[in-house]
Amino acid sequence: MRILVVEDDEVAADYVRKGLMEAGHVVDLAADGETGLEMAKSADYDALILDRMLPKRDGLSLLQELRADGDTTPVLILSALGEVDQKVEGLRAGGDDYLAKPYSFTELLARVEALGRRSDPSAAVTKLKAGDLEMDLLARTVTRAGQKILLQPREFRLLECLMRNAGKVVTRTMLLEKVWDYHFDPQTNVIDVHISRLRSKIDKEFDTPLLQTVRGAGYRLQV
Amino acid sequence: MFAPVKRLLKNTVFRLTMIAALLFSLSSLIVLGYIYYATVISPINAIDRDMEAEMDELTHVFNTSGATVLGRDLFERMSREGTTTFYIYDNNGQVAFNLNAQPLFKSKGTQSLWKKLTGRTSLDVRKFVYNISDPRKPGAPVATHRARGIFRQLSPTVKLFIARDVEGIMAPAERVTRALFVSFILALSLGLISGVFVSLRFAKRIADFNKLATDVRAGDLKRRVPRNDSGDELDVLAQHLNAMLDHIDTLMTAMRYAGDSIAHDLRSPLTRLRTRLEAAAHETKDVAAREALYAASEDAQELLRTFESVLRIARLEAGERREMLVKLDPKPILEDIAELYEPACEDAGLDFYFEAKGQNQIRADRGLLSQAVSNLVENAIKYTPKGGRISLQLKKLKDGRTEISVTDTGPGIPEADRDRVKRRFVRLDKSRTKQGSGLGLALVDAIADLHGAEFKFASGGGEGELPGLKACLVFPRATRKQ
Numbered sequence: 001m002r003i004l005v006v007e008d009d010e011v012a013a014d015y016v017r018k019g020l021m022e023a024g025h026v027v028d029l030a031a032d033g034e035t036g037l038e039m040a041k042s043a044d045y046d047a048l049i050l051d052r053m054l055p056k057r058d059g060l061s062l063l064q065e066l067r068a069d070g071d072t073t074p075v076l077i078l079s080a081l082g083e084v085d086q087k088v089e090g091l092r093a094g095g096d097d098y099l100a101k102p103y104s105f106t107e108l109l110a111r112v113e114a115l116g117r118r119s120d121p122s123a124a125v126t127k128l129k130a131g132d133l134e135m136d137l138l139a140r141t142v143t144r145a146g147q148k149i150l151l152q153p154r155e156f157r158l159l160e161c162l163m164r165n166a167g168k169v170v171t172r173t174m175l176l177e178k179v180w181d182y183h184f185d186p187q188t189n190v191i192d193v194h195i196s197r198l199r200s201k202i203d204k205e206f207d208t209p210l211l212q213t214v215r216g217a218g219y220r221l222q223v
Numbered sequence: 224m225f226a227p228v229k230r231l232l233k234n235t236v237f238r239l240t241m242i243a244a245l246l247f248s249l250s251s252l253i254v255l256g257y258i259y260y261a262t263v264i265s266p267i268n269a270i271d272r273d274m275e276a277e278m279d280e281l282t283h284v285f286n287t288s289g290a291t292v293l294g295r296d297l298f299e300r301m302s303r304e305g306t307t308t309f310y311i312y313d314n315n316g317q318v319a320f321n322l323n324a325q326p327l328f329k330s331k332g333t334q335s336l337w338k339k340l341t342g343r344t345s346l347d348v349r350k351f352v353y354n355i356s357d358p359r360k361p362g363a364p365v366a367t368h369r370a371r372g373i374f375r376q377l378s379p380t381v382k383l384f385i386a387r388d389v390e391g392i393m394a395p396a397e398r399v400t401r402a403l404f405v406s407f408i409l410a411l412s413l414g415l416i417s418g419v420f421v422s423l424r425f426a427k428r429i430a431d432f433n434k435l436a437t438d439v440r441a442g443d444l445k446r447r448v449p450r451n452d453s454g455d456e457l458d459v460l461a462q463h464l465n466a467m468l469d470h471i472d473t474l475m476t477a478m479r480y481a482g483d484s485i486a487h488d489l490r491s492p493l494t495r496l497r498t499r500l501e502a503a504a505h506e507t508k509d510v511a512a513r514e515a516l517y518a519a520s521e522d523a524q525e526l527l528r529t530f531e532s533v534l535r536i537a538r539l540e541a542g543e544r545r546e547m548l549v550k551l552d553p554k555p556i557l558e559d560i561a562e563l564y565e566p567a568c569e570d571a572g573l574d575f576y577f578e579a580k581g582q583n584q585i586r587a588d589r590g591l592l593s594q595a596v597s598n599l600v601e602n603a604i605k606y607t608p609k610g611g612r613i614s615l616q617l618k619k620l621k622d623g624r625t626e627i628s629v630t631d632t633g634p635g636i637p638e639a640d641r642d643r644v645k646r647r648f649v650r651l652d653k654s655r656t657k658q659g660s661g662l663g664l665a666l667v668d669a670i671a672d673l674h675g676a677e678f679k680f681a682s683g684g685g686e687g688e689l690p691g692l693k694a695c696l697v698f699p700r701a702t703r704k705q
Contacts, residue, residue, distance in 0.1 A: 102494035184594050193566035216517045
């Protein structure tokens with residue numbers, strides 16, 4: 001993916017750039033709001049990583065200007081302000097995802113990559129596929145190698161989230177947010193248990209395990 | 224109609240007015256009583272004594288010198304100045320001798336008086352009335368005067384009755400006393416009415432203070448007490464209160480600034496710490512080193528979580544988010560939590576049970592409520608030994624409040640520690656081996672406080688309850704004005 005990172009903290013920006021590049025993406029940097037806006041307007045990016053606190057022009061106003069211009073590039077907002085209402089503010093301004101500092105880089109990577117997929121608006125998807133695993137979103141059924149698998153509604157949503165991001169890492173926080181609409185960190189490993197139950201349903205009796213645990217990051221459904 | 228009256232009765236100023244009115248009434252009545260005594264009763268007593276003395280003298284004259292001499296004496300006395308009227312009755316009750324050379328008195332009073340006097344030998348007639356008409360002015364209205372008299376039978380045929388008109392004393396005195404009494408009533412009424420007005424005005428000013436206090440407690444720190452520059456005690460109080468509020472506001476702003484500064488200053492280095500650890504873990508081929516680095520990264524994560532919780536608690540206590548509360552039914556939120564934690568419970572070898580009774584409406588923030596209940600459930604999971612049970616219940620109490628409770632079959636919290644445990648970083652000795660920072664309950668407490676809910680512990684074992692710890696959040700009823 002071609003990614004633009006607008007961040008004034010040099011060290012952080014540099015680090016993010018290196019990390020993204022290692023993950024195989026092309027990264028451009030801007031150190032203030034004005035430059036960021038110019039660059040975003042002049043070139044076509046697959047995703048934008050935007051810090052809220054910027055010199056010359058703050059992140060949200062940059063975003064609002066882009067959206068007013070008709071630009072639909074997915075944007076991930078970063079900020080030291082983490083309260084839910086500030087997240088809502090950021091998302092309302094046109095952001096697609098919001099990550100509070102301090103964040104883990106793997107979280108950042110997972111979310112940016114998840115955003116990259118979204119820039120295809122024409123996809124009114126009714127079926128999802130990953131390997132021999134198939135999910136029918138209308139009929140609410142899941143089959144693997146032709147065999148029907150019975151899932152609880154929540155397990156279905158969990159699998160759906162993983163399948164929509166097949167091949168990419170989905171972090172525990174992402175799952176909590178998207179499947180349970182939770183915005184805080186639980187102490188226990190609640191997600192892990194749900195995952196292991198899901199795993200036992202979709203992987204146990206089959207040859208290849210699709211649902212993988214990525215240490216220090218989250219989970220990934222193999223394609 | 225009775226409510227405003229009751230309120231008035233509780234008003235301090237009104238009560239003081241009533242006490243003052245009472246004292247005023249008492250002293251006025253005492254004064255009036257004294258005036259009446261001095262102007263009416265005392266002179267009348269003097270007259271009585273005078274008449275007694277006179278009667279004694281006349282009796283003596285009769286006894287020593289006989290009726291004729293008595294008659295002469297009476298005549299003599301009559302020619303002197305004075306208002307005494309002398310009558311001598313004979314046996315038939317006729318006036319045998321009216322010695323009063325003044326216009327003839329037609330005394331109605333004396334006619335019936337005679338009936339009273341029959342058969343008696345002496346009588347002190349303290350008071351009687353008689354009608355007086357002046358024959359010199361025929362057709363003039365008949366006046367009724369008051370008089371006092373003494374009667375004695377000097378001999379079987381001679382009865383002496385002396386009397387004095389007291390109207391001249393009593394009438395003006397009574398007029399004066401009456402006038403004073405009316406003034407007293409007027410003064411009292413005016414006093415009471417103005418008392419009521421002043422009380423109401425005072426009550427309004429105090430109500431302003433109270434309303435402000437309520438608003439400030441609800442989180443609005445920008446309000447100030449209106450001043451009227453009168454310099455009276457209430458105004459001075461207002462001044463002080465405003466100064467205090469300014470101070471609190473400054474402190475809160477400074478605290479928020481400090482909190483935000485810490486957040487801002489620490490976040491960048493913490494982020495870097497975490498990402499460096501992760502990057503190092505990623506890059507190293509050495510398995511042991513990788514494990515160690517991931518572990519360190521998780522510790523950093525834990526550190527950050529603690530840090531976030533502390534800030535969160537501080538923000539909640541500052542009451543920043545009070546406006547976020549909306550009316551909702553907690554049941555779906557609890558269902559979600561139950562569903563989220565049920566597998567984790569099972570995994571820990573615990574039985575999980577969720578029960579929600581009836582319709583409930585509370586004012587809450589969805590995110591905060593979830594967090595608080597989750598913390599309680601997580602604690603229950605952490606501290607309940609394998610094979611135990613955890614229950615999450617929602618029910619309406621008899622007084623209309625809503626109770627959300629998490630009960631377990633764990634060791635519970637000793638009563639002595641129940642308050643302490645809600646404070647930041649407090650961990651009971653028993654729990655030191657378990658993972659956690661000691662902030663979970665502090666966060667629940669702060670959230671409960673923000674919602675105006677009661678957060679308390681009890682030992683379970685009640686009807687349908689498990690025997691371990693029962694942690695409850697009791698929410699007030701959601702009413703329209705709150």
